[in-house]
Amino acid sequence: MTTSLKNNKSSSERLKSSLKTRLLILSMFIMLIGLSIQCASIQQPTGGPKDSIPPKILQESPTNFSKSFTEKKILITFDEYVKLANQQKEFSVTPDMGTAPQFKVKKKNLEITLPDSLEKNTTYSIYFGKGLVDYNAGNALVNYAYVFATGDKIDSLSISGNVKSAITKEVLKEVKVLLIPISQDSIFGKKKANIFTTTDTAGNYKLNNLREGTYRIYALQEKNNDRIYNAPDEEIGFLKDSIVLGQDLTNINLEIFKAIPKKFRTQEKKFEKNGSVLLIFNRRVDKPKLHILNDEVNNKDKIVRFSKSSDSATLFLPNLKIDSLKLVLTENEKPLDTILVRKGNVKIEQVIDPQFTPNNGKVDRINHLQVSAFTPIKNIDKAKLKFKEDSLVRTNYQLAVDTNDANIYHIRYNWKKDKKYQIEFTEGAITGYFGEQNKEKKFDLTYDDSENYGDLTFDFTDLDSNTTYLVELINEKKDKIYRIDKITSNNASVAYKQFPGGKYTIRVIRDDNDNGIWDTGDVEKKTFPEPVVYLNKVFTIRANWEQKDSFSISALKKE
Structure with a gap:
């Protein structure tokens, strides 16, 4: 029996030892797998200075700028792992290959598979923009291009220029510039332009590797990224005459505008x-x-x-x-x-809601207080207005309709410093033409004694005779018009009397058809928008100042 116990104990120890050995081997195996996975994965380096160096090209096969190109694939090798970023936006191929090439990254290699639709005797350029970046830090290899020719020479001519807005004159980024051979100009607005580029943040563009020939050039700010001018809200720019390309051309500048839609809707x-x-x-x-x-x-x-x-x-x-x-x-x-x-299920409530100008609770002795409404005003009953000065009711104020706009009323008073005013429109004080009335509304205000008003006068020179110009006083951002004046060669002065203090600039439009507005162009008729010029200066109107200036608008002279 003792022998049997000893044997059982020995067997148990051997079993434990065997299990320990197996567990040790399994643990080592798991560690080895973990290490191999860690070694195989691409890790972000820890510590040290931040990586800011873009990938470098070690080899291109076939070599860049190859002639008589017949390969189906291009292999580009870098000095580090790379990836593609925002490929659809950043990558472009010109001229269009018909079928897009396929891009595939394998560790440090970029493989480009070309379609079978390449044209003979054609120079192709593959532009990568900012779309090739290193794997870890995302540093971009900017503006790299791979160029090859299916013929025996590389086309090397270029066209460069700038794109601006026709109305604001601001430079525009991400505008497509399209180049179409004159023999194919009928595709404009119907098919994609094969030769194209995109403006940079400064509005500049450059079309490279072009062959000699005659072209039409267009700038297109599009919505659907199809390189076709086919939507009414897209903006277009063009040159009236074709381009004859025999040498590099610079300063081919374009201005884009939103044209009148072909079909009214x-x-x-x-x-x-x-x-x-x-x-x-x-x-x-x-x-x-x-x-x-x-x-x-x-x-x-x-x-x-x-x-x-x-x-x-x-x-x-x-x-x-x-x-x-x-x-x-x-x-x-x-x-x-x-x-x-x-009409549908709209619940209608016909109420007149009076609006006040200024609406900041400050009033002055020049503009006083304006009352208007979205709904046409038939009458304001002064008897239903309560005008208070420091809680005392006053009746010696003026209420008068504007001489130019019957929907504006003016309330004038000898406003005083350190006084508080309240104007109450009791219910029914304002009536519309179809029985509309206002609900009770109160407006509190004080007198603005800063007298922040000044005078500004401009004299304009170099005007064409028998031509009308529109002078627009606008803000610095060019998105708000304060006043529009018409001038001619016989009356070329504009005065802004007692105008609120602030910063302004001037835009002048040559109103060719004398209709009082800026008219846009038509790409089909090859007509341009009415010309616009800005006085490249910001004017500051200061309190109680009188300023006078003279400007030439010779840039708007007719050719």
């Missing part, structure tokens, strides 16, 4: 909650009129308000107990569009 039509009807058009309408076809009463008494640019309209109606409105829009007395507007 009412973009939006709806009943608003205030009872008005809103219509938005896809272009300006010349001498517009609206007629209601299915309601004689509404047609007779309606009020129509077109925007200053005549690309939208608002209708106010006496009778809103209708389900729909059928309208005809005319341009120059000719029918342009028939519009059906359904």
